[in-house]
Amino acid sequence: MMTCEYNLYDPSWCPGCGNYMIRKALKQALEELEIPPHMAVVVTGIGQAAKMPHYIGANGFNGLHGRALPPAIGIKLSNKELTVIAESGDGDTYGEGGNHFIHTIRRNVNIAHFVHDNQIYGLTKGQGSPTTAMGQVTTLQYDGVKVEPVKPLALSLTMGAGFVARGFSGDIPQLVELMKEAIQYRGYAHLDIFQPCVVWNKVNTFQWYKDRVYKLPEDYDYTDFNAAYQKSLEFGDKIPTGILYKVEKEIYEDRFQFIKDGPPLVDAQLDPMDAEKLLKDFY
Amino acid sequence: MNYSILIGGAAGQGMDTLAQLLTKSLKRHGYFVFKHSDYMSRVRGGHNFIQIRFSDNQVYTYEDKVDIIYALNKETIDLHKDRLKEGGIVLADKAVGDNEDLLILELEDTAKTAGNSRAVTSVGMGVILKLLGLDPKPALEVIESTLKDSIVEVNKEAFGKGHEMVESRFGLEQKEDKRILIDGNTAVALGAAAAGCRYYCGYPMTPSTTVLSNMEKWSGELGIFTEQVEDEVAALNMALGASYAGVRAMTGSSGGGIALMSEALSLAGIIETPVVIINVQRPGPATGLPTRTEQADLRFVIHSGHGEFPKMVVSLRSVEDAFYQTARAFNLAEKYQIPVILLSDQYLADGETTAEPFDFKRVDIERNLHEGDLPEGRYKRYLLTDSGVSPRIIPGKFEDKLVLVDSDEHDEYGNITESSLVRKSMVDKRNKKGDLLEGEVQEPWIMGDDKPENLIVCWGSVYGPVKEALGLLQKDGYSIGALVYGDIYPFPTKTLKEKSKFAKKIIDVENNSTAQLDGLMREFALIKSDEKILKYDGRAFSVDELYNRLKEVVE
Numbered sequence: 001m002m003t004c005e006y007n008l009y010d011p012s013w014c015p016g017c018g019n020y021m022i023r024k025a026l027k028q029a030l031e032e033l034e035i036p037p038h039m040a041v042v043v044t045g046i047g048q049a050a051k052m053p054h055y056i057g058a059n060g061f062n063g064l065h066g067r068a069l070p071p072a073i074g075i076k077l078s079n080k081e082l083t084v085i086a087e088s089g090d091g092d093t094y095g096e097g098g099n100h101f102i103h104t105i106r107r108n109v110n111i112a113h114f115v116h117d118n119q120i121y122g123l124t125k126g127q128g129s130p131t132t133a134m135g136q137v138t139t140l141q142y143d144g145v146k147v148e149p150v151k152p153l154a155l156s157l158t159m160g161a162g163f164v165a166r167g168f169s170g171d172i173p174q175l176v177e178l179m180k181e182a183i184q185y186r187g188y189a190h191l192d193i194f195q196p197c198v199v200w201n202k203v204n205t206f207q208w209y210k211d212r213v214y215k216l217p218e219d220y221d222y223t224d225f226n227a228a229y230q231k232s233l234e235f236g237d238k239i240p241t242g243i244l245y246k247v248e249k250e251i252y253e254d255r256f257q258f259i260k261d262g263p264p265l266v267d268a269q270l271d272p273m274d275a276e277k278l279l280k281d282f283y
Numbered sequence: 284m285n286y287s288i289l290i291g292g293a294a295g296q297g298m299d300t301l302a303q304l305l306t307k308s309l310k311r312h313g314y315f316v317f318k319h320s321d322y323m324s325r326v327r328g329g330h331n332f333i334q335i336r337f338s339d340n341q342v343y344t345y346e347d348k349v350d351i352i353y354a355l356n357k358e359t360i361d362l363h364k365d366r367l368k369e370g371g372i373v374l375a376d377k378a379v380g381d382n383e384d385l386l387i388l389e390l391e392d393t394a395k396t397a398g399n400s401r402a403v404t405s406v407g408m409g410v411i412l413k414l415l416g417l418d419p420k421p422a423l424e425v426i427e428s429t430l431k432d433s434i435v436e437v438n439k440e441a442f443g444k445g446h447e448m449v450e451s452r453f454g455l456e457q458k459e460d461k462r463i464l465i466d467g468n469t470a471v472a473l474g475a476a477a478a479g480c481r482y483y484c485g486y487p488m489t490p491s492t493t494v495l496s497n498m499e500k501w502s503g504e505l506g507i508f509t510e511q512v513e514d515e516v517a518a519l520n521m522a523l524g525a526s527y528a529g530v531r532a533m534t535g536s537s538g539g540g541i542a543l544m545s546e547a548l549s550l551a552g553i554i555e556t557p558v559v560i561i562n563v564q565r566p567g568p569a570t571g572l573p574t575r576t577e578q579a580d581l582r583f584v585i586h587s588g589h590g591e592f593p594k595m596v597v598s599l600r601s602v603e604d605a606f607y608q609t610a611r612a613f614n615l616a617e618k619y620q621i622p623v624i625l626l627s628d629q630y631l632a633d634g635e636t637t638a639e640p641f642d643f644k645r646v647d648i649e650r651n652l653h654e655g656d657l658p659e660g661r662y663k664r665y666l667l668t669d670s671g672v673s674p675r676i677i678p679g680k681f682e683d684k685l686v687l688v689d690s691d692e693h694d695e696y697g698n699i700t701e702s703s704l705v706r707k708s709m710v711d712k713r714n715k716k717g718d719l720l721e722g723e724v725q726e727p728w729i730m731g732d733d734k735p736e737n738l739i740v741c742w743g744s745v746y747g748p749v750k751e752a753l754g755l756l757q758k759d760g761y762s763i764g765a766l767v768y769g770d771i772y773p774f775p776t777k778t779l780k781e782k783s784k785f786a787k788k789i790i791d792v793e794n795n796s797t798a799q800l801d802g803l804m805r806e807f808a809l810i811k812s813d814e815k816i817l818k819y820d821g822r823a824f825s826v827d828e829l830y831n832r833l834k835e836v837v838e
Contacts (some may be wrong), residue, residue, distance in 0.1 A: 009698075036682070037685060038678065038679055038681065038682055038683070038684060038685055039679050041528075041678055043524070046690070051699065053687060053689070054687075054689070054698050054699050057685060058685060059678040059679070059685050059686050059687065060685070060686075060687040060688070060689070060697070061524065061527055061554075061687075061688055062687075062688065062689040062690060062691065062699070063520060063523070063550060063554075063690050064520065064546060064547065064550050064690055067516065067517075067520045067547070067550075069517075070512075070516075070517040070518075070520035070521040070524060071520050071521060071523055071524025071527065072524060073521055073524065074482065074520070074521035074522060074523065074524025074525035074526075074527070074528065074532070075524040075525065075527060075528040075678075077482070077508050077525065078481070078482060078508075078524070078525040078528035078529065078530040078532075079528045079529065079530075079677075079678070079679055081679060082528070082678060082679050099513050099514060099516075099517070100513065100516075100517055102513075103512070103513035103517070256502075256503075256508065257503060258503060258506040259508065262506060265481045265482070265506065265508060265525075265530050266528055266529040266530050266677065266679075268479075268481055268506055270478075270479030270481075270531070270648050270650075271479075271648075272477040272478070272479070272610070272643045272644070272646035272647075272648060273643055273644070274505060275473065275476040275477045275501075275505060275643065276477075276643040278473060278476060278501060278504075278505075279463065279473070279640060279641060279643075282463035282464055282465045282469075282640075283460075283463055283464075283640075
């Protein structure tokens with residue numbers, strides 16, 4: 001029988017880092033969904049979050065900073081049977097990889113995207129990230145950040161994402177459910193996950209998040225775009241978590257007949273003679 | 284026999300379609316054809332011209348002198364009439380010129396009679412083929428199979444009327460048509476399709492775009508995923524994702540786009556994931572001359588990507604070479620788990636020429652994926668082996684094996700490490716593959732005399748002009764030969780070392796300003812050229828120019 005247990009390996013994350021909780025939730029979500037490890041791929045860029053493939057026993061593609069999404073797309077389109085999870089930090093996703101983020105949403109490939117959002121650069125030691133608050137003093141912005149933060153959920157909503165959610169590393173049961181929903185969602189699923197950086201972000205601490213996050217009420221209608229948009233901008237004393245928006249949309253793969261109806265591209269039998277018929281146009 | 288036709292005018296006047304129809308018609312009449320376009324980077328206006336050269340022998344490039352000029356505007360007459368051969372003809376509509384030296388016809392009025400003034404170029408084509416003495420049938424078939432249904436009849440009518448307007452002047456004969464007509468970019472795309480490429484993505488950039496558009500055209504029919512992606516950074520990263528997942532993947536661009544890919548090229552190096560990249564060169568730096576040609580990215584691609592890792596660079600010499608070498612590149616990439624860079628240029632990419640039909644049976648697909656059992660325990664993607672090449676599997680195909688690749692330095696499992704010992708062993712592992720490549724590279728093509736006193740060295744698309752100029756110099760009685768590099772990095776040195784022993788003079792011919800091949804010769808073979816014939820005005824060598832410049836230096 002196939003095993004659906006995901007091994008864990010010793011991380012080099014700081015004690016108390018939110019990444020531990022996110023990894024715990026990821027393991028639980030994948031196991032509960034009974035996705036065998038050899039059929040799951042975790043694709044990351046560079047940063048503390050991006051080390052995830054080394055610490056959990058799935059297939060892994062630990063690529064370049066800002067570039068988690070393009071290989072994730074390449075992998076999914078090549079083998080639609082794999083569960084592909086792109087996972088990276090706020091700097092990686094919203095800064096260096098901003099262009100890929102926008103265009104990935106436009107495509108709507110069937111992948112899940114978990115963004116570890118600690119509102120600071122961890123690996124490079126404490127510089128402001130695209131989600132660091134205006135005015136926040138960092139190890140580089142000595143007299144405060146002078147640009148407005150990115151609003152990740154509002155951005156993905158307005159770009160047309162069909163699944164937009166926020167979680168918090170301090171609430172594992174909710175995070176597991178959100179991850180499972182995101183993985184099962186047919187299309188691109190954007191899950192922004194708050195996590196404290198215990199070393200470099202002294203503002204957005206565990207307590208800071210805990211004091212602010214609240215779960216969207218039971219009767220919240222996540223198919224209402226306008227409501228979702230309002231919620232995506234709520235970022236003050238109270239910050240909503242849960243699924244802000246979820247609707248069905250055609251996925252990118254289905255726009256290619258041979259991907260939709262055929263075997264995975266990786267299983268295509270390759271024969272040079274198949275292409276010979278193209279030559280007739282050149283006589 | 285050897286004839287050239289020049290069609291000149293402004294962008295938007297329909298020259299492209301005319302040249303396409305005329306070139307194909309001449310091929311259908313059984314001639315060897317070479318079509319060369321000289322475009323400005325604009326959609327309307329400017330001065331553009333297209334030269335079609337044809338012969339009963341293979342032609343490899345364009346010539347300076349022409350037999351027929353079809354002027355769609357007056358500027359064409361002013362700029363090109365001095366290039367007419369003796370007995371040559373300038374054809375124009377009465378609205379364009381009135382000089383009595385010209386063949387002035389009522390082309391546009393005739394087109395109107397045929398039903399549409401826009402069919403004027405078909406009238407012109409009828410005139411040209413009649414002047415040559417060629418039968419209208421093949422051209423009518425070409426019109427029928429090329430143009431949209433709605434305009435076929437009017438253009439056939441216009442062509443027929445043009446064909447009746449003049450008498451034959453050149454009296455040419457119909458030959459047997461058994462070749463294909465193709466340009467370099469299309470040949471590359473065909474090679475990729477034949478090799479089983481199933482993932483091609485890129486961002487439009489002249490002159491590389493038609494590789495992408497061809498793949499896009501064949502996508503549904505062959506099941507090739509193609510996409511115009513957000514940028515070249517995404518293009519190569521995606522291709523690497525696809526290749527990691529087990530699909531043969533390729534991307535391409537011109538210099539600026541290749542520059543954006545440098546980071547991911549380096550990624551391909553360290554994660555040892557095969558990929559094929561084509562750089563269709565145009566003159567730089569930066570935007571340079573977008574629609575023109577140059578061979579100035581040789582050093583750039585050899586050194587592209589930060590850090591040290593093995594890669595292979597193959598330059599394409601002709602449309603046949605473009606097809607077969609592209610197909611071969613996929614095998615090399617997978618055999619050594621490396622990026623392979625193909626170097627073409629605008630001249631080869633856009634120049635349409637006749638060729639022997641490509642033999643798809645000659646294309647082998649060798650995946651070199653690991654099959655069968657693997658040792659117990661975790662899969663080692665980067666297992667240290669004698670050759671440096673590790674058994675490669677793809678994710679999802681072995682139930683108990685996981686595939687981990689990492690852009691950080693990693694251990695045999697693919698896990699991030701900073702161990703000095705592991706680091707050194709991984710660098711050595713990758714470099715061993717580079718050593719193996721040195722045994723894999725093909726020596727340059729040898730042309731001309733066996734032991735020439737004058738030895739030309741060149742690479743890539745300069746092959747065509749060199750081949751023709753060399754033939755002329757041999758006829759003049761010179762002892763001359765040439766080495767034409769296809770595989771160029773790692774740099775093959777054996778033939779160069781042998782041939783240089785006999786040569787009194789080594790003449791480097793390149794489409795750049797710094798003699799980059801000469802640099803490689805000095806670096807890897809300790810041999811330098813004695814003369815350099817360099818061209819960097821954005822244009823390719825014509826046979827006449829190269830012949831004359833060679834004649835100044837040969838002994």
